[in-house]
Amino acid sequence: MPLISWDDKFSVGYGLIDEQHRKLFELTNSLHDAIMVRAAASALGRSLKELLDYTVYHFSAEEDLMQRNGYPQYAEHKALHDALTGQAIDFKTQMEEGKAVSSLAFMQFLRDWLTRHIMEVDTALGGFLKNRAGS
Numbered sequence: 630m631p632l633i634s635w636d637d638k639f640s641v642g643y644g645l646i647d648e649q650h651r652k653l654f655e656l657t658n659s660l661h662d663a664i665m666v667r668a669a670a671s672a673l674g675r676s677l678k679e680l681l682d683y684t685v686y687h688f689s690a691e692e693d694l695m696q697r698n699g700y701p702q703y704a705e706h707k708a709l710h711d712a713l714t715g716q717a718i719d720f721k722t723q724m725e726e727g728k729a730v731s732s733l734a735f736m737q738f739l740r741d742w743l744t745r746h747i748m749e750v751d752t753a754l755g756g757f758l759k760n761r762a763g764s
């Protein structure tokens with residue numbers, strides 16, 4: 630069963646961001662599946678790396694849009710991205726070192742973080758960009 634399913638409530642009203650969020654959900658679900666079936670460490674590592682790389686790519690894309698459009702909440706929004714990236718890298722390091730980290734707890738944390746961030750912070754950005762495009 631997927632950890633997060635796409636729903637219209639996650640749409641921020643800006644196509645590029647929505648597409649990237651859908652892809653993030655897919656990669657999050659793939660990692661969750663790999664954890665659930667107790668995939669080999671190499672497969673878990675690949676899946677986690679793919680998710681982490683795409684997250685960094687997506688955050689940069691949003692930050693680029695904010696900067697190019699003079700978004701007033703750029704600094705606060707970027708700080709949230711940086712904090713999550715730091716936590717995800719810590720998790721990856723712990724996994725690679727074979728430390729007993731709770732993968733499922735991290736996945737639930739990630740799901741809650743993503744859904745809240747999308748519905749609050751990214752939705753505010755999407756509204757701003759949409760107005761900007763229409764003006």
Ligand SMILES: [Fe+2]
Binds near residue numbers: 646687691747751
């Ligand atoms: Fe986002």
Ligand SMILES: [Fe+2]
Binds near residue numbers: 706710746
């Ligand atoms: Fe964001």
